[in-house]
Amino acid sequence: MAITQFVVNGLLVGALFTAVAVGFALIWGVVDIINLAHGEMVMLGGYSSYWILNFLTGDAEGSVTLFLITIPLVIGIVFVIGYALQRILVARVIGTDIFLTLLVTFGISIAIQQLAIQAWSANPRAIQILFTDPSLSVAGIVIPKMKLISFIGAIGLTVALYVFLQRTRTGRAIRAVSQNPEAAALVGIDVEHTRAVTFGISSAIASGAGAFIATILNIQPQMGLIYTLKSFVIVVFGGVGSIPGVFIGGLMLGTVEELTAGLVSSQWTLAVSFSLLIVLLIVKPTGLFGEETA
DSSP: OHHHHHHHHHHHHHHHHHHHHHHHHHHHHHTOOOOTTHHHHHHHHHHHHHHHHHHHHSSSEEOHHHHHHHHHHHHHHHHHHHHHHHHHTGGGTTTSOHHHHHHHHHHHHHHHHHHHHHHHOSOOBOOEEOOSSOEEEETTEEEEHHHHHHHHHHHHHHHHHHHHHHHSHHHHHHHHHHHOHHHHHHTTOOHHHHHHHHHHHHHHHHHHHHHHHHHHSOBOTTOHHHHHHHHHHHHHHHOTTOHHHHHHHHHHHHHHHHHHHHHTOGGGHHHHHHHHHHHHHHHOTTOSSOOOOO
16 A cells, blocks of 8 residues: 555656656757756746745735636746746857757856845745645545645646647747758748747746645755756656657656655665666667657
8 A cells, every 4th residue: 555655646746747847858859958947947936936925925825726826927927037048048059069058058057046045045935735634535545635736737737738839830830940940940930939939838837837846845946956857867768859758757757756765765766767767778768759760
């Protein structure tokens, strides 16, 4: 029964990892950079929701409904931040040496961290959601209500992104730029604007996940690195360019980490995750759902 509980916990948390990683994968696929500042968008999402709720209630606690009202506001705020970062800074290094793009995004990451520390201090914070009964019990499995709501919210963000990419004009433009920027420009697509929109959407999805994370875990200005690392593991694990692969990879990573923390120690979670990634890359270098390139 304990193992079943760990698996359920892993799936609930893994959906949040998926929502974060799918934005990371989007930037990697469309803008063709590894965004080392992606985790900071998660952090900004958590803090944005915290402070909006604090403004509405006088303290960072409230009902689920009130918290959910903050989500579209958070997404809108961080979309604008992501769009501006791409237009002002990242666009200048696209197509240059990969190490320069890593340096620029790493610099953005450090700058956002330091600004957050100066603005909000390094003290951990969390959003408190008020429940009469904070958990459910199903067949002996305890399911915290906020983790279940976060799971549903994270799945909703991931599915919404997938539908957006497949069914909307902007989504088709994003996919066109991902496949062939030169051809996309020839048919009238504004490539630079589309890349900036992609960066904004990626940041917005990560921020939405960050808001949910703030309800189940503490947030602090330097939390971003761990989510950037987890996103990298998930994207490579599932296969670069595969949203279904990212979805499965996120759920698997959450499950592996919860099993490791429950059966061994939480100090071993990253070590086990990266060890499994190395083994997978040896056996299947393209990831679980990645396709071989000619």
